[in-house]
Amino acid sequence: MPELPEVETVGRGLATALIGDRIARAIVRRGDLRRPLPEGFGQGLTGARVDAIDRHAKYLLVRLDRGLIWLIHLGMSGRMVLTSTAEALDPSPHDHVIVESDGGVRVTFNDARRFGLMDLFPADRVGDHPLLNATGPEPLGGGFDADYLLAAAEGRTSPLKAFLLDQKVVAGLGNIYVAEALYRARLSPRRRAGTLGRRRAERLVEAIRAVLTDAIEAGGSTLRDYVQSSGELGYFQHRFAVYGKEGQPCPDCHCVVEKTGGIARIVQSNRSTFFCPRLQH
DNA sequence: ACGAGAACCTGTTTGC
């Protein structure tokens, strides 16, 4: 489910709910996530104060006092649900980790597929954490520009779709926002990365930034509603131009479903790709 | 080193 904008939204929701408070209780119902939770995970969280929450790629870094970082990745199906500790504890299936603050907030990590993961480690080791080191620049940060992308794409024969999904190239894009960014940049997902060239690289960088910024904004507005109602963070449906729109008219060129018209769906790297074959080259 | 594909796991949607 979550790509960069969703993770950003979850982080903001957690920050509002938790920062400044201490973790009064941590319950591990199932520790075999994508990787097993580390030894002493629950005890390490208990009693710690939440000082800050940062996002790096699709990871959340919950900075605790005592020099610890609680690392969270939501995987494909991970969700964070906020409720009140005043309610009775009544876990649903796939509620794997439950954390309660002394401020009365209960945070439930639910993840049916268990592709998500958590870790707890000393903050001074953040620089050499293998998971965090495996990611490229933040797309909304200063290190991501046409020069960088051009250099990264040099000589690469893989399609732009696979290239942009590679977290070492740029951090935080997933299947949805790659499709949306390529559409916005008018670039075919099948184009070989190495054929990008400067002008297209500039367009692509701009499109990636714009698509993510829009989605984060949309997440911010849904956050206000969700925190008050369902308590579920980060699950929002931004309106997409091409993702999931197979067979529908292209929003920009209005081409319709014939041989060459409408939004097409193809499979690349075992994932669905949506694009407008008429506009994207 | 790179790229393609399978694998991890479970729930939901689609198709016959």
Add this chain to the structure above:
DNA sequence: TGCAAACAGGTTCTCG
């Protein structure tokens, strides 16, 4: 309606 296949927004491993 029922059942099986396909599919799901992520990452990582293996193989060529």
